[in-house]
Amino acid sequence: MVLTIVVCVVLAFVAMECVAWLAHKYLMHGWLWSLHKDHHKKDDGQVFEKNDFFFLIFATPGILLFLWGSIYGNIIAIGIASGITLYGFCYFLVHDIFIHQRFKWFRNTNNIYLKAIRRAHKMHHKHLGKHDGECFGMLWVPFKYFREAYQYQKMQQQKS
Numbered sequence: 499m500v501l502t503i504v505v506c507v508v509l510a511f512v513a514m515e516c517v518a519w520l521a522h523k524y525l526m527h528g529w530l531w532s533l534h535k536d537h538h539k540k541d542d543g544q545v546f547e548k549n550d551f552f553f554l555i556f557a558t559p560g561i562l563l564f565l566w567g568s569i570y571g572n573i574i575a576i577g578i579a580s581g582i583t584l585y586g587f588c589y590f591l592v593h594d595i596f597i598h599q600r601f602k603w604f605r606n607t608n609n610i611y612l613k614a615i616r617r618a619h620k621m622h623h624k625h626l627g628k629h630d631g632e633c634f635g636m637l638w639v640p641f642k643y644f645r646e647a648y649q650y651q652k653m654q655q656q657k658s
Contacts, residue, residue, distance in 0.1 A: 503577040510581025515637050518556075518589070522634040526552070531628045539622060540656075557586060591621075593636055613647035615639050 526534035526549075537549035560582035567575030594600045596612065597619045607613065618639035621632055633639055 499534060499573060503573055506574055506577025507581040507584065507642045510578040512586045514582055514585035515635060517640075518585075519596075519635045521556075523631070526580070526606075527628055527631050527634075535628070553586070556589075560586065589636055608651065610644060610647045613650070614643035617646060 533548045533551055536547045560579045563575045563582070566572060567579060592615065596604045597616055599605065606608035615637065618633040618635075621643075623632065633643075
């Protein structure tokens with residue numbers, strides 16, 4: 499039973515990276531651009547953006563699965579809901595706190611993985627419009643950004 503829940507959590511978490519990539523590329527940069535475009539503008543000091551409504555959109559399946567799993571005793575639904583929720587929490591930590599610095603935590607890092615995802619996200623935001631975007635994922639980014647982060651870190655170490 500515990501193994502079933504753990505497998506469901508892990509699979510749902512991994513699937514959410516794929517869902518997030520697809521939703522970001524085809525929905526947020528597609529017919530839901532009106533909600534997402536303020537996220538691509540220069541920071542105007544506002545605490546909330548229209549883009550923050552996506553939190554509710556992505557949280558809804560997890561909430562409904564928790565509810566359904568609790569009412570009917572379905573551990574698979576609860577495991578999937580847990581994976582979705584865990585991904586949402588990681589998204590908040592990585593995207594909102596680490597990358598966009600909504601809270602001034604985790605500003606400096608020497609971790610190559612974290613530097614790579616920050617760089618990939620910066621490359622995504624260099625495109626201010628709806629089209630011609632790149633790097634739509636959050637936790638999985640093209641390998642070239644890992645290579646760049648490693649080379650940059652190596653160069654910094656040689657200077658010291």
